[in-house]
Amino acid sequence: MISKSEPAVTVAAAPLFSELPSDMVFSISRELRRIELAPGELLWRQGDAADGFHLVESGRLAVTARAPGEREIELVELRSGDVLGELPLLAGGERSASVRALESTSVLVLDGARFRTLLAALDPGAEALRRRLLNIVCARLRARHARLAVMLGDGAAPEASGDLISRPAPVPPYSYLARLALFREFGAQALDELLAVSEVVDIGRGVEVCAEGATPATCAVTLNGALEEVVRRGDRGVRVRLVGPGFATCYVSFLDGLPSSVVVSAREPARLALIPRAAFDDLVAARALVGRSFLEALQRDLVNALRLAQRPQARLSFG
Amino acid sequence: MCRVLAYLGLPTPLESLLYATDASLARQAYSPRMMASFVNLAGFGFAAWDDATVHPEEPFVYRVTTLPTHDQNLRALAHKLVPGCVLAHVRGVVEGAPVVVSQQNTHPFRFDDAHVALAHNGHLREFARMRFDLQKHVRPELARRVEGNTDSEWLYVLVLSQLRDPLGKPSVEELATAVVRTLEIVRDLRGRHGITTASPVNLFVTTGVSLIVTRFSFDHGWYPPDDPLLELDLAYVTLWYTFGGEFKEHAGDWAMRGADVASSLLVASEPITSDTSTWLEVPEYSLLAASRGDGTVVSELHDLEV
Numbered sequence: 267m268i269s270k271s272e273p274a275v276t277v278a279a280a281p282l283f284s285e286l287p288s289d290m291v292f293s294i295s296r297e298l299r300r301i302e303l304a305p306g307e308l309l310w311r312q313g314d315a316a317d318g319f320h321l322v323e324s325g326r327l328a329v330t331a332r333a334p335g336e337r338e339i340e341l342v343e344l345r346s347g348d349v350l351g352e353l354p355l356l357a358g359g360e361r362s363a364s365v366r367a368l369e370s371t372s373v374l375v376l377d378g379a380r381f382r383t384l385l386a387a388l389d390p391g392a393e394a395l396r397r398r399l400l401n402i403v404c405a406r407l408r409a410r411h412a413r414l415a416v417m418l419g420d421g422a423a424p425e426a427s428g429d430l431i432s433r434p435a436p437v438p439p440y441s442y443l444a445r446l447a448l449f450r451e452f453g454a455q456a457l458d459e460l461l462a463v464s465e466v467v468d469i470g471r472g473v474e475v476c477a478e479g480a481t482p483a484t485c486a487v488t489l490n491g492a493l494e495e496v497v498r499r500g501d502r503g504v505r506v507r508l509v510g511p512g513f514a515t516c517y518v519s520f521l522d523g524l525p526s527s528v529v530v531s532a533r534e535p536a537r538l539a540l541i542p543r544a545a546f547d548d549l550v551a552a553r554a555l556v557g558r559s560f561l562e563a564l565q566r567d568l569v570n571a572l573r574l575a576q577r578p579q580a581r582l583s584f585g
Numbered sequence: 586m587c588r589v590l591a592y593l594g595l596p597t598p599l600e601s602l603l604y605a606t607d608a609s610l611a612r613q614a615y616s617p618r619m620m621a622s623f624v625n626l627a628g629f630g631f632a633a634w635d636d637a638t639v640h641p642e643e644p645f646v647y648r649v650t651t652l653p654t655h656d657q658n659l660r661a662l663a664h665k666l667v668p669g670c671v672l673a674h675v676r677g678v679v680e681g682a683p684v685v686v687s688q689q690n691t692h693p694f695r696f697d698d699a700h701v702a703l704a705h706n707g708h709l710r711e712f713a714r715m716r717f718d719l720q721k722h723v724r725p726e727l728a729r730r731v732e733g734n735t736d737s738e739w740l741y742v743l744v745l746s747q748l749r750d751p752l753g754k755p756s757v758e759e760l761a762t763a764v765v766r767t768l769e770i771v772r773d774l775r776g777r778h779g780i781t782t783a784s785p786v787n788l789f790v791t792t793g794v795s796l797i798v799t800r801f802s803f804d805h806g807w808y809p810p811d812d813p814l815l816e817l818d819l820a821y822v823t824l825w826y827t828f829g830g831e832f833k834e835h836a837g838d839w840a841m842r843g844a845d846v847a848s849s850l851l852v853a854s855e856p857i858t859s860d861t862s863t864w865l866e867v868p869e870y871s872l873l874a875a876s877r878g879d880g881t882v883v884s885e886l887h888d889l890e891v
Contacts, residue, residue, distance in 0.1 A: 312860075312862040313859075313860045313861060313862045331862070332840075332862040332863050333863065334827045334828050334829050334841050334863050334864070334865060360861075442808075442815075445815065445816065445819065446819070447819075488806065490806045490807050490808075491804070491805070491806040491807060492805045492806045505868065505869075505870070505888070508805075508821060508868075508869045508870075510805055510806050510819070510820070510821060511806045511819055512819065533805075533870070534804055534805050534806055534807070535781070535804070535807070536806065577865060577866050577868065
């Protein structure tokens with residue numbers, strides 16, 4: 267029997283919204299539309315363009331993913347109160363799994379376009395939901411890093427190698443910076459404002475930017491060259507992400523308040539824009555255009571980081 | 586910049602790899618999905634090893650400057666060939682650049698009496714500055730046989746020069762070592778000439794039985810001013826793979842079928858199906874080593890620290 271209760275009841279009961287004030291829960295629930303699925307009906311297929319966030323109101327859904335060799339992996343079964351499609355709400359992209367109704371099922375949907383409109387209008391409910399989603403992505407990224415660390419065995423986590431050794435560097439021309447992923451939505455003025463609170467430096471290959479277990483002093487945006495995020499135990503490790511031009515690192519700790527779960531160092535000689543913690547906090551807390559553009563770019567960067575961390579990795583050897 | 590495909594495994598129709606899928610290599614010549622505003626119209630080539638033919642260790646080789654989509658000879662050939670190993674390439678060059686489009690410059694490169702073939706997705710920026718020093722690391726009898734003027738053909742003879750017998754049939758281990766040594770030599774030469782600009786070197790090297798593929802770039806993230814290839818190289822040059830029993834179509838859906846034993850491996854600059862759900866991305870700075878035998882393909886992924 268499909269529930270026809272008010273969406274607000276389902277939303278309020280969902281763990282995702284448990285920490286949100288009731289007025290924000292109510293304002294979000296007004297934006298939801300309902301989809302009803304017959305048993306066996308597909309909600310979406312893996313690889314479809316993704317946009318929007320879904321909350322199971324009643325019924326059951328099976329989430330499956332294809333893998334090489336004609337394998338179909340059943341990932342999870344979802345029930346009332348469970349959510350799916352959180353990452354596309356932050357960053358779009360493609361559906362990473364297929365979702366099919368196992369019985370008559372009702373799903374509440376928040377469209378991505380509507381969510382972005384609410385954020386642009388500084389809606390507090392949408393803003394609170396975004397922060398909650400960012401924390402979820404941070405937690406999943408950390409869980410993935412922790413799983414990789416376990417797979418690497420019981421070697422010790424690496425120790426910090428000391429202070430960041432860098433030298434001041436010129437800012438690349440705007441015509442170049444505007445083509446980088448992180449700055450693509452920035453205008454010239456917003457980019458100037460961001461660079462005004464940043465320090466542009468060069469570092470050599472192998473220089474450590476942040477140690478695992480440490481709280482970074484700055485968020486690093488790669489302008490040239492490449493950094494790498496590595497999970498390392500003893501003499502073994504895996505590179506979970508290459509941070510090339512137009513991507514950022516060392517900001518997860520600023521979002522969730524926990525120490526870094528990876529070592530960040532220069533895979534290639536790199537030119538970086540370093541944004542100190544205080545300036546970072548001011549940027550994302552303020553409602554000015556530069557802060558909003560920066561936070562939207564970071565949420566895409568964060569979701570991309572999670573996707574990359576979940577792909578197969580080559581083992582690294584040290585020493 | 587180019588698109589490359591390598592297949593190793595059970596005999597499979599060449600047509601399946603070159604034409605049949607909705608993002609086939611032939612389509613990637615004019616409509617690649619993972620190259621920003623770039624096309625690959627400067628030539629096509631393949632080498633295909635078929636165990637059921639005479640001289641099975643010698644591949645069919647086909648290299649032309651015409652487009653694969655409009656090449657009826659190639660279509661007819663692809664319809665008939667059922668090889669167990671394929672290395673195919675569509676060549677891309679910058680529009681208007683002073684680049685020679687000729688059969689000699691099409692990939693894959695393979696001397697008639699050699700067992701190793703090579704195709705390259707990438708480019709060595711400022712190659713002219715290091716070319717003559719690079720030649721010192723190439724055996725003279727191989728250097729004399731270079732016909733074209735691409736950086737890729739020089740990489741080919743440099744790889745061959747690292748083998749105990751350049752014209753022999755190396756094991757997968759020896760081939761991997763030769764590829765790594767080649768990259769080390771290039772790294773050293775770049776250092777000596779002060780070359781610090783991004784140079785992607787996704788190499789596909791095969792004997793028909795063994796296959797080495799790299800996803801690698803020197804100095805990723807550094808570009809000369811006003812670089813016409815900037816958009817292309819801002820992201821690391823892509824490389825994907827899929828594996829399984831056989832690459833087959835079912836209800837309009839092309840994918841590797843059969844899960845028990847990996848019998849076939851397909852590696853490509855970008856997936857040859859628009860549905861990428863059964864494809865995996867090769868990590869940056871990695872080397873994929875594979876070999877086939879007894880109906881199975883064994884493959885390993887290694888970090889490439891050069």
